[in-house]
Amino acid sequence: MSANPNAPAVELVDLKVGFGKVEVVDGVDLRLERGQAMALIGESGSGKSVTLRAILRLFPEGRSRTRGKIAVAGRDVLALSKRELADFRGHVAAMIFQEPLLAFDPVYTVGRQITEAIRRHEKIDAAGARQRALALFERVRIPSPERRLDAYPHEMSGGMRQRAMIALALACRPQVLLADEPTTALDATVQIQILLLLRELQRDLGLSIILVTHDLGAAVEVADRISVMYAGRIVETGTAHQVVLDPHHPYTIGLLRSRAEGALAKEVDGKRARLQTIPGSPPDLANRPAGCPFAPRCFLAIDKCRETPPSVEVGGGHLAACWRTEEASAAYRAGPQPVRAEAAA
Amino acid sequence: MSVIVQPADLAIAALRDRGGPAQPLLSVSGLVKHFPVRKGVGGKKSVVRAVDGVDFQALKGETLGIVGESGCGKSTTAKLLMGLIERDQGEMLFDGEAVGSRAMPWRTYRRQVQMVFQDSYASLNPRMTVEASIAFGPTVNGVGSREAIERARGLLARVGLEPKRFAGRYPHELSGGQRQRVNIARALALEPRLILLDEAVSALDKSVEAQVLNLLLDLKAEFGLTYLFISHDLNVVRFICDRVMVMYLGRVAELGPSDTVLAEPAHPYTQALLASMPSLDPDNRTQAALLTGDPPNPIDPPDGCRFHPRCRLAEPVCSQATPPLAPIAPLHQAACLARQPGSGHSLAPAAEQVAA
Numbered sequence: 001m002s003a004n005p006n007a008p009a010v011e012l013v014d015l016k017v018g019f020g021k022v023e024v025v026d027g028v029d030l031r032l033e034r035g036q037a038m039a040l041i042g043e044s045g046s047g048k049s050v051t052l053r054a055i056l057r058l059f060p061e062g063r064s065r066t067r068g069k070i071a072v073a074g075r076d077v078l079a080l081s082k083r084e085l086a087d088f089r090g091h092v093a094a095m096i097f098q099e100p101l102l103a104f105d106p107v108y109t110v111g112r113q114i115t116e117a118i119r120r121h122e123k124i125d126a127a128g129a130r131q132r133a134l135a136l137f138e139r140v141r142i143p144s145p146e147r148r149l150d151a152y153p154h155e156m157s158g159g160m161r162q163r164a165m166i167a168l169a170l171a172c173r174p175q176v177l178l179a180d181e182p183t184t185a186l187d188a189t190v191q192i193q194i195l196l197l198l199r200e201l202q203r204d205l206g207l208s209i210i211l212v213t214h215d216l217g218a219a220v221e222v223a224d225r226i227s228v229m230y231a232g233r234i235v236e237t238g239t240a241h242q243v244v245l246d247p248h249h250p251y252t253i254g255l256l257r258s259r260a261e262g263a264l265a266k267e268v269d270g271k272r273a274r275l276q277t278i279p280g281s282p283p284d285l286a287n288r289p290a291g292c293p294f295a296p297r298c299f300l301a302i303d304k305c306r307e308t309p310p311s312v313e314v315g316g317g318h319l320a321a322c323w324r325t326e327e328a329s330a331a332y333r334a335g336p337q338p339v340r341a342e343a344a345a
Numbered sequence: 346m347s348v349i350v351q352p353a354d355l356a357i358a359a360l361r362d363r364g365g366p367a368q369p370l371l372s373v374s375g376l377v378k379h380f381p382v383r384k385g386v387g388g389k390k391s392v393v394r395a396v397d398g399v400d401f402q403a404l405k406g407e408t409l410g411i412v413g414e415s416g417c418g419k420s421t422t423a424k425l426l427m428g429l430i431e432r433d434q435g436e437m438l439f440d441g442e443a444v445g446s447r448a449m450p451w452r453t454y455r456r457q458v459q460m461v462f463q464d465s466y467a468s469l470n471p472r473m474t475v476e477a478s479i480a481f482g483p484t485v486n487g488v489g490s491r492e493a494i495e496r497a498r499g500l501l502a503r504v505g506l507e508p509k510r511f512a513g514r515y516p517h518e519l520s521g522g523q524r525q526r527v528n529i530a531r532a533l534a535l536e537p538r539l540i541l542l543d544e545a546v547s548a549l550d551k552s553v554e555a556q557v558l559n560l561l562l563d564l565k566a567e568f569g570l571t572y573l574f575i576s577h578d579l580n581v582v583r584f585i586c587d588r589v590m591v592m593y594l595g596r597v598a599e600l601g602p603s604d605t606v607l608a609e610p611a612h613p614y615t616q617a618l619l620a621s622m623p624s625l626d627p628d629n630r631t632q633a634a635l636l637t638g639d640p641p642n643p644i645d646p647p648d649g650c651r652f653h654p655r656c657r658l659a660e661p662v663c664s665q666a667t668p669p670l671a672p673i674a675p676l677h678q679a680a681c682l683a684r685q686p687g688s689g690h691s692l693a694p695a696a697e698q699v700a701a
Contacts, residue, residue: 043550044521143638157639158415187414188577189636192621196634214550217623221630240627258555259625260584274562275555275584281520 007074009034009176009208010055010093015068017047017054022285024050026232027068029311032225034073034175037202037209039219039240041255042229045282048212051229052178055210056089073175091121093176094169098184100161104153110164111149114171121172136167140197159190166197170205177201179211183218195221216255220244225317228252231283231293234311238318248320248329250298254278256332292322300324300331364441369402370539370571371426371458376400376435378421382644393643395421397595399435400670403539408565408572410586410603412579412618414640418595419575423543426573427460439539456486459532463544465524469516475527476501476512482534493534500530504560522553526560533564541573546581558585579622583607588676591615594643594651597670601677611679614652650682662689 010032017025025047032038042048053059054066057077070077072093080088097103105113114136115129124132130149137145140163153161162182169177179198183191199222202209211222219226220240227237228251236249247253257276280297283289289296295305304323311319314329322328380393396418403409411419424430426437428444428451439457442449462468469478479497484490498508504526516524525545532540542561546554558581565572576582582589582603589603591612599612610616617635624631636655641647647654653663663682666689670680682688 043552159639187640188579189414189618189621189634190639192623192631193634193637195623196631199630215623216551217625220625220627221623244625244627255551258552260555260558260578260580274559277555277559278552281522281553 005074007071008032009036009073010210011069011071012051012055013069013071015051015054015070016066017050017059018065019059019063023288024232024285025054026288028229028232028234030227030234030237032176032208032210034208035202035206036225037199037211037223038225038227039211039213039223040227040229041213041216041219043214043282045231045285046229047232048229049180052095052180052210052212055176055178056093056095057085058095087121090117090169090174091172092174093178094172094174095178095180096162096165096169096182098181100158100165101153103165104161104168106153109150109152110156110168111151114149114164114168117168117171133167133171136170137164139170139201140164140167142167158186159193162186162190162194163197166194166201170201173205174207176208176210179209181213182211184213184215191218192221198222216244216259228255231288232285233293233321235294235322236318236320238315242315242318246315246318246329247332248314248318248325249294249322250300250324250328250331251278251294252320253328253332254297300327366405368405368441369438370405370440371403371573372438373402373426374400374436376422376425376437377433378418378425378430379433391644394595394646395643396425397646399592399595399597401590401597401600403571403573404588406565406569406571407587408574408585410582410589411573411575411592412577412582412589413592413598414577414618416594416640416643417592418643419592420543422592423460423541423573423575427458427541428455429460456535457537458539458541459535459537460541460543461525461528461532461545463547465521465528465548466516468528469524469531471516474513474515475506475519475530476508478516478527479531479534482531486535496534497530500533501527503533503564504530505556506530520553522549522557525549525557529557529560529564533568536568537570539571539573541575543575544577545574547576547578554581561585579607579619591618594641594646596651597678597680598652599677599679599681600670601674601679605674605677611673611677611684612652612681613656613658613683617655650680658683658690658692660690 008031012028012030015025015028016023028051040048055070055072066078104110111133114133118124118129118132133149134145137148142148142160142163156164183194195218198209201207213219223240226240226243227234230251236243236252243252247256258278260275278297283293291306292309295301309321309323311321312325313319314325376396376399378396380395381390382393383390399422413419425432437444439449439454444454445451476494476497479500480493483493483496498512501508501511506523506526546557549557564570574586586603588601589606590597591599593614599606599615606615610619620635649664649666650668653659666682668680668682668685670678671685672678673684682690683692686693
């Protein structure tokens with residue numbers, strides 16, 4: 001069924017997505033190998049969700065422009081016809097949304113929505129599809145699954161709805177799972193359960209996962225690789241280990257330093273230590289500064305930063321788009337408050 | 346404070362700091378709020394026990410954190426303290442005076458207690474410029490309009506928004522972080538002594554959150570404020586709070602200095618909360634979740650200790666006896682039978698072994 005079994009799960013080459021005059025995603029290159037989990041992190045407006053949605057071609061054609069190359073499991077997504085696209089969505093790549101209450105149809109039971117998806121893609125009778133849905137509910141560990149299949153979305157709790165959403169995404173055995181902030185709306189105690197479930201699914205089903213999140217902690221829990229986005233570009237990519245413990249881009253460093261758990265020294269001269277922050281705010285995407293978009297806020301910016309920086313390889317598969325990766329890395333290592341994880345309770 | 350004293354302010358000034366620094370600023374005992382609900386049309390009546398007997402004190406000049414899962418009653422507590430909803434039972438003392446009494450009527454109390462909400466957009470009037478929003482409170486409380494605008498501009502500058510650029514803007518013309526700064530400025534406009542921050546930084550991006558947290562620290566030092574900081578992010582709470590109160594299903598589970606509570610939690614629920622924080626260390630990822638399932642519903646909470654159905658230390662006694670919030674160390678209280686001598690729990694006497 002697969003076009004090319006050796007092709008990477010997802011490959012984006014110079015992806016650009018624009019709405020009106022604004023180029024929200026501005027040249028993203030990304031490669032996700034099969035069975036890998038990647039986290040795409042960034043702040044609001046960085047283009048991370050848009051990148052993810054572009055992979056399923058979720059944007060209306062008239063009001064958006066998508067250029068570049070999107071290949072999922074060897075298929076050229078931008079070349080798919082309408083009918084092929086409908087087969088592709090859910091069957092090859094499926095998506096989990098942030099707010100399952102909005103993503104589910106409120107007037108049908110959850111079970112019916114899952115069986116509908118299965119029967120759209122496969123020749124199977126209603127009883128067989130329900131059996132599959134039940135197995136999926138057990139897979140994502142929904143308690144009393146038989147009864148929950150007949151529940152409406154509003155009758156479930158937030159964590160359970162997100163599990164049902166994952167079951168729906170897995171209904172047609174996709175190879176690629178795209179998760180758009182799946183745990184942002186959940187309590188921390190439920191979030192960790194969902195993150196562990198995603199990791200387990202990746203391992204057991206050989207899924208390739210792209211997780212979009214603004215939470216570095218959630219990214220580290222799930223992802224093998226982390227890509228950091230800023231103003232529509234990927235500024236740093238590498239293994240979770242490389243990006244979190246040995247960052248080479250000033251923006252990544254700023255993100256790590258601004259986290260509250262980084263402030264270890266609580267009292268300095270009787271005064272509470274302050275958090276290190278990134279000055280300013282993200283650029284207006286309609287008037288993007290020339291060159292590196294992070295330069296106006298960067299503590300290492302020099303004149304050369306007005307030219308677009310290349311992605312420099314700083315070590316086995318670890319890329320950073322910066323002219324001054326060496327200095328950035330040195331500054332991080334010399335930093336007064338290196339971020340280390342704290343021992344779990 | 347630098348603002349010129351108006352006749353209306355003199356009344357407030359007279360109320361400033363009565364009992365001295367040792368007197369708790371806010372003292373709450375036996376706070377109860379139940380919401381009646383009906384399941385379905387004509388269904389059976391039941392009660393949501395949102396806040397069910399909460400006692401705590403906010404000391405002068407401290408930041409007290411309140412943490413817990415959704416449905417634990419932390420936001421309801423804040424609304425009760427603000428008087429946005431009426432309490433069923435319980436007593437609130439503000440600087441030694443009962444709130445609602447003749448010495449401390451609600452109107453006087455509310456001037457000294459302000460609140461910042463999570464949704465920065467919904468809490469601002471979309472038809473008012475930010476300057477007008479900030480000046481509104483002082484105007485209502487008898488400050489002349491020109492002077493109120495003056496004060497609003499000063500506060501805008503203080504929270505890092507240049508008055509020239511921002512004073513005339515409407516809420517939709519600001520980013521989330523800027524709007525939250527406006528909300529903070531508005532909360533400061535009446536020169537309050539206590540500010541309730543209900544998930545005030547939760548909706549912000551991490552780098553903006555850090556800026557706002559720094560601002561809160563600065564303002565607290567400058568104006569001598571006391572904060573009640575409600576959050577679900579334990580890392581932020583650890584950073585900003587002096588003491589922390591952990592709530593579970595409408596009750597206080599643990600209360601103590603944040604360094605102690607978040608480093609050596611005494612209550613199994615606090616331990617589980619801490620264990621569910623993502624680790625941020627790729628070599629040492631979380632292996633198992635200590636808590637399974639969702640936070641329970643505050644309708645019909647379990648008997649005895651409310652946490653016992655999810656607790657790994659639960660014993661039969663936990664479903665019968667309700668643990669009181671009792672001291673386990675100086676300044677540190679926990680409502681867990683396993684930590685209380687003579688409670689009948691097998692781990693009870695050797696309290697130190699539990700944390701290991």
